Amino acid sequence: MTALVATMRHARYVVSENPVTGLSFGLFLLIVLAALFGPFLVPHDPLASNTTMALQPPSAQFWFGTDQLGRDIFSRVVVATRLDFGIAVASVVLVFCMGGLAGVAAGFFGGWTDRIVGRIADTIMAFPLFVLAMGIVAALGNTVQNIVIATAIVNFPLYARVARAEANVRREAGFVEAARLSGNGEWRILVFQILPNVIPILVVQMSLTMGYAILNAAGLSFIGLGVRPPTPEWGIMVAEGAAFIVSGEWWIAFFPGLALMIAVFCFNLLGDGLRDIVDPRRRT
Amino acid sequence: MTATLDPTTAATVHAAPPAETPLLDVAELRKRFPVSGTIGPLGRLRRRMKGGPVHLPHVHAVDDVSFTIGKGETVGLVGESGCGKSTLVRVLTRLLDPSGGIVRLGGRELSLTPAKRFAKDPDRGRIQMVFQDAGESINPRFTAFAAIADPLRRLRGLRGAALTARVERAADQCGLPRALLTRFPHQLSGGQRARVGIARAVAVEPDLLVLDEPTAALDVSVQVVILQLLERLKAELGMSYLFVSHDLGVVRLICDRVLVMYLGRIVEQGPARAVFANPLHPYTRALVDAAPSLHDRGAGRIRLQGEPRSPIDPDPNVCRFYGRCPKGTDRCRTEMPALRRFGVRDVACHFAEETAAR
Numbered sequence: 001m002t003a004l005v006a007t008m009r010h011a012r013y014v015v016s017e018n019p020v021t022g023l024s025f026g027l028f029l030l031i032v033l034a035a036l037f038g039p040f041l042v043p044h045d046p047l048a049s050n051t052t053m054a055l056q057p058p059s060a061q062f063w064f065g066t067d068q069l070g071r072d073i074f075s076r077v078v079v080a081t082r083l084d085f086g087i088a089v090a091s092v093v094l095v096f097c098m099g100g101l102a103g104v105a106a107g108f109f110g111g112w113t114d115r116i117v118g119r120i121a122d123t124i125m126a127f128p129l130f131v132l133a134m135g136i137v138a139a140l141g142n143t144v145q146n147i148v149i150a151t152a153i154v155n156f157p158l159y160a161r162v163a164r165a166e167a168n169v170r171r172e173a174g175f176v177e178a179a180r181l182s183g184n185g186e187w188r189i190l191v192f193q194i195l196p197n198v199i200p201i202l203v204v205q206m207s208l209t210m211g212y213a214i215l216n217a218a219g220l221s222f223i224g225l226g227v228r229p230p231t232p233e234w235g236i237m238v239a240e241g242a243a244f245i246v247s248g249e250w251w252i253a254f255f256p257g258l259a260l261m262i263a264v265f266c267f268n269l270l271g272d273g274l275r276d277i278v279d280p281r282r283r284t
Numbered sequence: 285m286t287a288t289l290d291p292t293t294a295a296t297v298h299a300a301p302p303a304e305t306p307l308l309d310v311a312e313l314r315k316r317f318p319v320s321g322t323i324g325p326l327g328r329l330r331r332r333m334k335g336g337p338v339h340l341p342h343v344h345a346v347d348d349v350s351f352t353i354g355k356g357e358t359v360g361l362v363g364e365s366g367c368g369k370s371t372l373v374r375v376l377t378r379l380l381d382p383s384g385g386i387v388r389l390g391g392r393e394l395s396l397t398p399a400k401r402f403a404k405d406p407d408r409g410r411i412q413m414v415f416q417d418a419g420e421s422i423n424p425r426f427t428a429f430a431a432i433a434d435p436l437r438r439l440r441g442l443r444g445a446a447l448t449a450r451v452e453r454a455a456d457q458c459g460l461p462r463a464l465l466t467r468f469p470h471q472l473s474g475g476q477r478a479r480v481g482i483a484r485a486v487a488v489e490p491d492l493l494v495l496d497e498p499t500a501a502l503d504v505s506v507q508v509v510i511l512q513l514l515e516r517l518k519a520e521l522g523m524s525y526l527f528v529s530h531d532l533g534v535v536r537l538i539c540d541r542v543l544v545m546y547l548g549r550i551v552e553q554g555p556a557r558a559v560f561a562n563p564l565h566p567y568t569r570a571l572v573d574a575a576p577s578l579h580d581r582g583a584g585r586i587r588l589q590g591e592p593r594s595p596i597d598p599d600p601n602v603c604r605f606y607g608r609c610p611k612g613t614d615r616c617r618t619e620m621p622a623l624r625r626f627g628v629r630d631v632a633c634h635f636a637e638e639t640a641a642r
């Protein structure tokens with residue numbers, strides 16, 4: 001309890017010290033709200049097409065304009081938040097569990113565990129990551145679930161490396177030896193002594209890779225893998241809008257692209273802020 | 285890996301058997317570490333193809349160490365940095381497997397159980413340890429309560445109200461205010477952290493408490509308080525202590541017996557008073573001379589010069605102290621001195637008789 005209060009106090013301090021972190025927290029809140037309540041708040045039906053209203057520029061009625069089928073881009077951008085954010089969260093949580101656990105085990109046990117996890121990570125890193133993600137989705141099938149899995153696999157080495165390094169510096173720590181003296185087996189030490197020290201660092205990692213996960217998911221949709229039209233999704237919307245940029249209808253691709261950029265920007269800044277909160281010594 | 289291969293061991297004279305079986309009995313204990321980790325499977329293959337020896341150089345961190353600790357006894361372990369004190373302690377507390385030799389506790393041979401499995405051993409609670417750096421030995425994510433409760437939960441199976449009561453009693457015994465039990469290590473002072481470390485170790489009421497420089501990280505005034513606390517706990521709980529320290533003054537004050545270690549071997553052991561009053565081994569003499577509080581005779585002081593010999597695959601026929609020893613002769617270069625009995629103590633030096641005679 002005291003730890004929570006202290007952390008909260010420190011968090012408030014970090015936010016007030018660093019307004020950019022405050023901004024990113026604000027944006028994060030906005031994204032979460034849009035993901036949760038977006039579909040109930042938007043002014044238009046994101047799927048309803050109305051050809052008489054096609055390709056309207058931004059106006060008071062259509063804030064972000066309309067696309068080639070006359071759908072309201074603002075509504076589509078807001079509604080898409082849930083899907084894009086959901087994919088990113090799911091894949092990041094998945095890789096947090098897989099990569100985090102594998103990395104902690106590798107760093108703590110060393111030996112063969114370390115070698116196997118290291119080889120898997122190296123193998124994944126040997127591919128251009130986006131190409132690998134494309135390959136996985138193409139092989140497993142074109143579904144949202146497989147986008148989540150592909151994004152998680154692509155991020156695996158990052159998590160495994162961080163977790164391994166953090167666990168490895170602690171494997172000889174005094175408190176680990178003390179835990180052995182207290183009758184804890186190796187697995188118990190891994191789960192109850194090492195993991196609690198590594199999780200906060202992985203949480204920072206989660207936030208930092210979240211932006212990349214969103215970009216990855218949108219990128220896959222952009223090239224026609226994963227989410228399919230007419231589902232509102234930022235990557236597809238950018239892809240659809242790209243054809244109209246030359247003819248001057250910039251808003252179709254611009255606004256979903258902007259949403260994507262803001263989300264990535266927000267998660268990266270949030271990661272930096274979280275790092276300061278988790279470990280005050282690393283403050284720059 | 286038995287000691288009989290070693291010519292020096294045959295000549296070792298062990299202490300006369302005490303009346304009752306000692307609490308801890310250590311015989312011919314060795315611990316070696318391969319140098320620079322491992323060469324890996326490729327390196328091993330390369331060596332084998334070249335026809336070279338597959339043997340790797342080893343650090344002989346603990347070499348042929350034998351001693352006993354009686355019930356209720358406090359034994360000091362002194363020696364310079366890197367001489368293998370912590371390694372010896374880690375082997376004794378069953379955190380490390382020895383490369384050879386025997387550790388017996390109350391007659392039971394603990395070294396038969398691998399260190400990896402010893403955590404679940406019924407005798408795990410009988411040897412506990414207080415670490416050098418109390419701060420580092422408490423998990424930063426654990427409160428003081430959680431740290432003290434952990435061994436009680438795992439080794440004594442206490443839960444709920446019984447656990448809370450026992451943790452509070454341990455805190456009381458160690459002079460740790462109960463209000464501090466909810467704090468994390470970084471919210472405690474050095475002295476308070478030391479008390480948490482001690483409370484955790486004594487809560488399960490061990491027979492043997494190993495203290496690896498428990499006061500090294502504390503300032504002098506706190507040191508005194510912690511030493512008094514340890515003295516009181518020993519009397520209250522009837523434990524035996526193995527007390528590792530750099531501070532000869534402290535060792536002389538609280539230890540019944542002292543072991544002096546140099547480069548992995550015991551060079552002198554005996555009653556602390558006798559050893560410090562009249563060291564028979566040149567290394568002990570140098571240690572005592574370097575501690576001004578113990579010694580005020582200016583004449584005949586030994587000051588160490590030169591580098592210690594390498595602990596990596598040392599020559600078994602050369603005294604480990606040769607090269608730094610002001611008394612070294614050719615004999616010391618061709619014959620390892622065995623640990624020999626001199627009245628109430630053991631000394632490993634060819635010229636101990638002469639020193640004793642003077």
Ligand SMILES: Nc1ncnc2c1ncn2[C@@H]1O[C@H](COP(=O)(O)OP(=O)(O)OP(=O)(O)O)[C@@H](O)[C@H]1O
Nearest residue numbers: 317318343345364365366367368369370371372595
């Ligand atoms: N895990 C290990 N792997 C390889 N070598 C080791 C290991 N642990 C200790 N050593 C070596 O064993 C020797 C003894 O080290 P040890 O830590 O026991 O010394 P010490 O007497 O406790 O020193 P200090 O007073 O500085 O704590 C040293 O040469 C050290 O380098």
Ligand code: SF4
Nearest residue numbers: 603609612616633634
């Ligand atoms: S045996 Fe020789 S070198 Fe070794 S301590 Fe004695 S005098 Fe010194």
Ligand SMILES: [Mg+2]
Nearest residue numbers: 369370371496
């Ligand atoms: Mg040490």
